[in-house]
Amino acid sequence: MKPILIAPICLTALLAGCADIGADVDPILDGAPRAQFQSDLAACRSLARNQSQLDHETMAAAAIGAGLGGVLGKVDEEGDALGGAIVGALAGAAAGASEAADTRxxxxxxxxxGRGHAVVN
Known part of the structure; x- marks a missing residue:
């Protein structure tokens, strides 16, 4: 397989693996849950899942990582720019996906x- 194709495939697999991260948080409540808590939790999780994993920030982080990785790969005597760019893009995308998970x-x-539940965390 050509090295040029490896990066997009790995990036897609990485983001697909992180698809529900963050939205599946189990909140800690201060007190007993109210009757509608489970339905509100499902609705809030659905809202969070609609937050795109591949947003502008994730793509920018991947691009910056690719640029830095390419430069570092070119500077290294035994490295190559393409390999460094691939590794950098994956690292940048992982950082962006982690940020998206925190947002979710x-x-x-x-x-x-906002729905009136006493959420501690």
């Missing part, structure tokens, strides 16, 4: 708070 978790918790 915040969406779920804030949504529950």
């Amino acid at each position: 978790e915040d969406i779920v918790l804030n949504c529950l708070r």
Whole structure:
């Protein structure tokens, strides 16, 4: 397989593996859950899942990682620019996906708070 094709395939697999991360948070409540808690939790998780994993920030992080990795790969005597760019893109995309997961978790918790549930975390 050509090295040029490896990066997009790996990036797609990485983002697919992180598809529900963050949205599946199990919130800690201060007190007993109210009757509608489970339906509100499902609705808030659905709202969080609609937050795109492949947003502009994730793509920018992947591009920056590819650029830095390519430069570092070119500078290294035994490395190559393409290999460095691939590794850098994957690292940048992973960082962006992690940020998106944190955003999804915040969406779920804030949504529950907005619906009147005493969410601690």
